[in-house]
Amino acid sequence: MVSFTPADYSAIYLSMKVAVTATLLSLPVGFALAWLMTFRQFRGKVVLDVLINLPLTLPPVVVGYLLLLLLGQKGWIGQHLLQPLGIKLIFTWKAAVIATAVVGFPLLVRAIRIGLEGIDEGLIQASRTLGAGTFDTVMTVVLPLSFRGILAGSALMFARGLGEFGATIIVAGNMPGVTQTIPLAIYEYASSPSGDIMALALCLVSISLSVIILLFHEFLSRRLVKVD
């Protein structure tokens, strides 16, 4: 019988906490950017599109390393913004949140965009001519009609967040009970000679969580298709 150590439970809990926080933090920004990319024409739209999607194609290790350079003690943001405010991010669970947010962000924006592109622009014009301002229209027409896209994007990003490894290990390190998430714990067990069983057990936890989330995502996507 496999029994998890407190550090393992803490890894499971931390994985969930990091993925949930990263998703929630990314949602408003992701929605705003998706809205901008869908309904507005502006200069540099292609550049922004590439920037948003870049983490999808970059190795997560590269993302992590760049974040480390940026947020670390000698990094531009770390030195000029975080230190004066007394904030330390690197090698804390918050750094794991940032790494997860950056890596999962393209998935979120893509799903929301699909939801937004499904909205008939005539509905938006109708609401404007009926007396609703831009913000009012977003809150009462755009948000409700893209709700499933938003949910689907969040589910996808959350699932991706649970599995984040490359960027996290660089900016947050691998400290059991502090910054060690499920994938990092598995990595540690897998590198020790007698850790196979534990690694497999944690793999099962990881698989279960992912399957649940993906089933939920699949269910939502089907509903989306039906609405269209």
Added chain:
Amino acid sequence: MELRVDLKKELGIFSFAANFTIQGDALGIFGPSGSGKSTLVKLISGLHQPDSGVIIIDGETLFDSSKRLSVPVEERRIGMVFQHPHLFPHLSVKRNLLYGYRRCPSKHRKIELADLIDVLEIGHLLDRGVYNLSGGEKQRVSIGRTVLSNPRLLLMDEPLSALDDSLKFQIISYLKSVSKRFKIPYLFISHSLVEMRLMSDQVLVVENGGISDQMSTEQLALSRMGQSLTGYINILELKDPQLRDELCAYPWGDGELLISAGNGQAGSLFELSSRDIILLRGFPHAISARNLLKCTVADTFPSGRRLGVKLDCGGEHLVAEVTLPAARELMIEKGSELYAAVKASSFRRMV
């Protein structure tokens, strides 16, 4: 209502410029697809911004590029009736109807939900979702939603082109009764001359990205007669038919019209092409056409290679069309007396 527009707009390779002042409560914008009608509508409503110019409604400036003034769409109080109903799918019929009403400042709220429900006959739909409505019901709810936002002007952008014929005329009567009952002037946009004649009395003709003409709708119809394959369409509003020998007899002028497409309904609208009217000099002894109307030539006008003839038939008017040789043979001139023969089957029922 007085609308003054003087503006320019470049849209890629298409450019639009208009300069006009138009007054009236039933106005039309007529022109073929791609001529710039919808562009003009979007510019007036504020959905698009002109590059330069002014838009003034009843003395209130909505846009003036020289003063850098542009009233936002939501504050212009210009209601739109679109080609498609664009009902909000996540709201019930009632919440759709009240969407604009709730956003209208209370000082402008003159039309209430209850008044509108009667005019548009949508009371039984209120608690439904919008997915289960028929095409005509959707368009009625959409009209209601716009009217309830208490606009100063209704812009109707091809509101009938997605509907089939029978629904079209039904919606026309709703549109007209709403505008009349609640005293909202409108600008009706269409490429169909018949729709235009039923909806408007003054028109702006839009062609190639600009206003090419401004005239009464009747003038427009007469001027287009020569170019149209169907000639001029006489529109007849007839009431109280009586069944006679399988035809419907409708009182008209000082006589009656026998029509095979008639039905038992109290009121109907019929169209009759100017080319389906045969003119005769003397009274024939026997003729298969069931309608033989004694009439006087009120006026004649050239129409391409033909002659347009305005007829006065016992107080009612018809426009007929004859070739020039026929006109010479019949010696048609103002005041001459003629007989007009029309087959009972030549009348097409519109509604």
